[in-house]
Amino acid sequence: MKQFLQLSACITLLIFSACGGKNTSSNVQSPGDDKTSKDKLLNTGADILQDKTPLKKFTAYLDGFHFYNGNINAQMEAHHYVQQLNEDMYQAIIFDGNGADAKIMGVEYIVTEKLFKTLPQEEKALWHSHHHEVKSGTLIAPGIPEVAEHELMEKLVSTYGKTIHTWHTDQESSLPIGSPMIMMGFTKEGQLHPELLQARDKRFNISTARIKEKRNDIPMPAVDPSANAWEKGVLRQFVITSEVDSAQHKHQGHPQR
Structure with missing residues (x-):
């Protein structure tokens, strides 16, 4: 009850103290002409008149770091806008910044340990744990009071994420070209490039460092050995191919209803 009351108080404070955005520009400038006056008018009208219920449900903001599965030196900051679907599952839209020019880099699905245990063994190889991101302080929820962030991290520390990036703006790709990529999260100290962390801080x-110290009381979970498969040399990525067996494509890409 005490924790619930503290969290409720923090939610009230959010109305007056929420911040933590609009300080990180997009990594790239997209090619194309400026919006016409007609486009601007249409966008304004759509913003006023159209319902956007699904987008309104993305209520939490998390900032952390990813790397390409199979290339730990290709690292980037990732701004997550998160919706909690139920007690055991979240979904996030990932941007390369938190300002008006931010580009959608990809998506992440987050599940609790309970749901992760139900996944097939091969599927688990696509997921990463969040234990180190939380305990190290590299995953943050900018703008909310410390007590509220601490409550959130207590839950996220034992969750698992499946992340796919579709626009590689960290490589200065001004258009979303190339194959989608499976991303992973860091699991040990010394893996994340210090200059990325320093710039974020x-x-x-x-x-x-201070955030890490304040999270010492969050218990370290037992991590499922099937997650973070990259640590064992088990890598999974999308492959672009010009020859696809039609029967296999029908089975994998178009599931029967």
Whole structure:
């Protein structure tokens, strides 16, 4: 009850103290002409008149870091806008910034340990744990009071994520070209490039070291050995091919109803 009351108080405070956005520009400038006056008018009308219920449900903001499965040195900051679907599942839209020019990089699905245990063994190889991201302080929820963030991290520490990036703006790709990529999360100290972390901390005016210290009381979960398969040399990525067996394509790409 005490934790619930603290969290409720923090939610009330959010109305007056929420911040933590609009300090990270997109990595790329997309090619194309400026919006016409007609386009601007249409966009304004759509914004006023159309219902956007699904988007309104993405209520939480998380900032962290990813790397390409199979290439731990290809790292980037990832801004997650998250919807909690139920007690055991979340979904997130991932952007390369938190301002008006942010580009959608991909998506992440997050499940609790309970749901992760139900996944097939091969499927688990596509997922990463969040234990280190939480305990190290590299995963943050900018703008909310510390007590509320701590409550959130207590739950996220034992979750697992499946992440796919579709626009590789970290490679200065001005268009969403190339194959979608499976992403992973960091699992040990020394893996994340320090300059990425330092730049993030400066923009948000935070100290990851201080956050890490404050999370010492969050219990370290037992991580399922089937997650973070990249650590064991088991890599999974999309492959572009010009020859696809039609029967296999029908089975995998178009499931029967």
